[in-house]
Amino acid sequence: MSARFEEIDWHPTPLGDISLRRRRFPGSDTDVYEVKLGDEFLMSSLFTAGEIALARLGLAGLSGAELDVAVGGLGLGYTARTALDDPRVRSLTVIEALGEVIDWHQRHLVPLGARLAEDPRCRLVQGDFFTAVGDPAGLDPQLPGRRFHAILLDIDHSPRHVLHPRHAALYQPPGLRALADHLQPDGVFALWSNDPPDEQFTSALADVFAAPEAHVVDFDNPLQGGSATNTVYVARKK
Numbered sequence: 001m002s003a004r005f006e007e008i009d010w011h012p013t014p015l016g017d018i019s020l021r022r023r024r025f026p027g028s029d030t031d032v033y034e035v036k037l038g039d040e041f042l043m044s045s046l047f048t049a050g051e052i053a054l055a056r057l058g059l060a061g062l063s064g065a066e067l068d069v070a071v072g073g074l075g076l077g078y079t080a081r082t083a084l085d086d087p088r089v090r091s092l093t094v095i096e097a098l099g100e101v102i103d104w105h106q107r108h109l110v111p112l113g114a115r116l117a118e119d120p121r122c123r124l125v126q127g128d129f130f131t132a133v134g135d136p137a138g139l140d141p142q143l144p145g146r147r148f149h150a151i152l153l154d155i156d157h158s159p160r161h162v163l164h165p166r167h168a169a170l171y172q173p174p175g176l177r178a179l180a181d182h183l184q185p186d187g188v189f190a191l192w193s194n195d196p197p198d199e200q201f202t203s204a205l206a207d208v209f210a211a212p213e214a215h216v217v218d219f220d221n222p223l224q225g226g227s228a229t230n231t232v233y234v235a236r237k238k
Helices: 049-060 078-085 099-106 113-118 129-133 165-171 173-180 199-208
Strands: 005-011 018-024 031-037 040-044 067-072 089-096 122-126 148-153 183-193 209-221 226-237
Touching: 005 099, 018 099, 049 067, 049 078, 049 148, 049 183, 049 209, 049 226, 067 078, 078 089, 078 113, 089 099, 099 113, 099 122, 113 122, 129 165, 129 173, 165 173, 173 183, 173 199, 199 209, 199 226
Parallel strands: 067 089, 067 148, 089 122, 148 183
Antiparallel strands: 005 018, 018 031, 031 040, 183 226, 209 226
8 A cells, every 4th residue: 555645756947846746546546646846737647638639639640650759748658658559650759858757757756657768669858849949950869850740749738828938939830830840741730738729829820730620638527526628739731
């Protein structure tokens, strides 16, 4: 029997103190893993439907048997794991700003850590996704200029609620054009958001990408005794 609550790891970072916590969900035998940055909850293993849908929806419309995929933001690894479940994915590059989060996976401190750290298709890269998007060298430091069939992004809460003010530029047409430059022809950009569909952001996507769609993902919320939603945006390079 595990303890009701445990702070597994804690570190100060330039973005604030980050912690990995595990707690027992009341009335069950389920352990819930949580990531907290400062006063904000970034991720919980209790709510993963949106992260899973990000990978499934982002990859669903792609053709081809060998896909190269980039993920911005590692979190607890559910988007990355779901991408690796697709047998067409031959390589997965995950860009994560905080080395501590990568370390949790490499030390198998989180439930999916061993799966991601030991899959030969998967590389966990410490770096700033937003800086890399604006750099012609791109998202893969080992292969400058590399282009991907899909870029899946789950870092900010939404295009309107960002973790750092400088992130906001990515969600405007110039930032989205820079991101599109790192995609293969007909490549796909997909974004997770905690907010309802945003017409202003969908319009910004339409300036750069073909036929953007906002998918509402419903899931149970046992903490509130009802349901909740996330949004996954999917857009194809023109």
